[in-house]
Amino acid sequence: MMDCRRKAQISRAILVLSTVVTGSMALVIFLFLFRFSLPLFSSGSLGKFLSKNWDPDAGAFGVYPMIAGSACIASLAMVLAAPLGVALAVFMELYAGSRFSRFLRYFVELMSGIPTVVYGFSALFILVPLVRNTFRYGSGFCVLSASLVLALLVIPTVSLITMDRIREVPRDFVLAAGSLGASRLETLLRVQLPYAWRGVISAVVLGGGRALGDTIIALMLAGNAVSVPSSLLDSARTLTAHIALVSAADYESLSFKAIFLCGLVLFLFSMFSIVFLRVVERLKE
């Protein structure tokens, strides 16, 4: 029979192994993406890949329109989702009452669990015709449609994290502010949110990461035109949709390497988001 010390050693080894495997996956993926897009860097043709022109038949592999498409769609989604998500968290915390707040939270949690394809599919039949008929411009498959649905997708992430951060503010602070004549709204605005601001920023950055990384909604609703959008009603293609759409069987082809470059750009964005979050969390009061 194994003694306790032996069991503890085995448990520790399993935990260390799990940590190493999980932690190294991100590194492995980065190296993988870097390895396959390396020829673009070493051949000096990186500039060509960051150009506006994507036409594989003509040997043009510029992914700039996709970077711009991703940036536009994710930014607009976050401009909508960040204030709405924070406002929803404030409403649930302050005004909804405990029962309604619990019900709303369940509902928001449910929203965050719905597969994105369901959002996309619903928007295809409801939002896209609405945008088309309202603005009488284009097909309705555009930056606006994709951003609106992405915002809906991201709001639960922002509001749930924000609400949790607000609730983590020590009860003593809330009582102290209340005892000094602050209303619940004043307590929230002057004490709880300033105390929890790092958490709110984390929520927004994580939401932004989700908006940027989502594939299916952009694929279904943005129109997938390979051009830099000049208005919200223009079609656009995101990096994720581009990776899904481009079919390249030849590992040595430039199309294939360009896809890896798209993946690398997305990876770097995620990495910078995490670094940004860490910096924000370490900022002093």
Add this chain to the structure above:
Amino acid sequence: MSASAGNWKIAVENLDVFYGTRQVLKNVNVEAAEKSLTCIVGPSGCGKSTFLMAINRLIDEIPGAKAKGKIRVKLNDSHPMDVLKLGDDRLPQLRRRIGLVFQNPNVLPMSVFNNVAFPLKIMRARKKEIEEKVENALKKVSLWEEVRSRLNYPARELSGGQQQRLCLARVLAMGPEILLLDEPTSFLDERLAIKIESLLMELKKEITIVMVSHYLSQVNRLADRVYRLG
């Protein structure tokens, strides 16, 4: 006991307080005369702090807490009112006039200056007025000289005794009519405790004070009336 026709400022009648199903105060009757210092004594856990929080309805902020009975208060420009019947929208105003200092100094996560200025900013006081009141309040609690060069430092960097005096200053800056004090000298050394006691003796000439204290000698020195809970 019903409130006598005399010079009462606070009259608590048949007060029961529950946290969920647990009753922490049962049939409490207390009367505090205007411009006097009333002491509440009793063993730990008998509900003294809860009693103070019931008077300015801060108890409403504690989930599951419920108070029954009557807490009648006479504020200067209004008729006597039962604070337990006040609507939620009137509570901030009530709490500005019935200041409460907690047993454990619970400074807000902001600078020394902003802690004292907090209630004044909420009351939309002007900048000059805020600066004057902050300085006066800190001087009253004998803290000004210790913190005047550190007004912009986080309040949590002060010592326990300094934080306790800061919390008292914060409430005094509001200019309350009634002051509820929960062990106001528990973190102070003897010298500072005596200073605060002197301040309370001065304050009770102007305002009504209800204080919880464990120190019998302090109660004997300060109290005009003593009630025992539990």
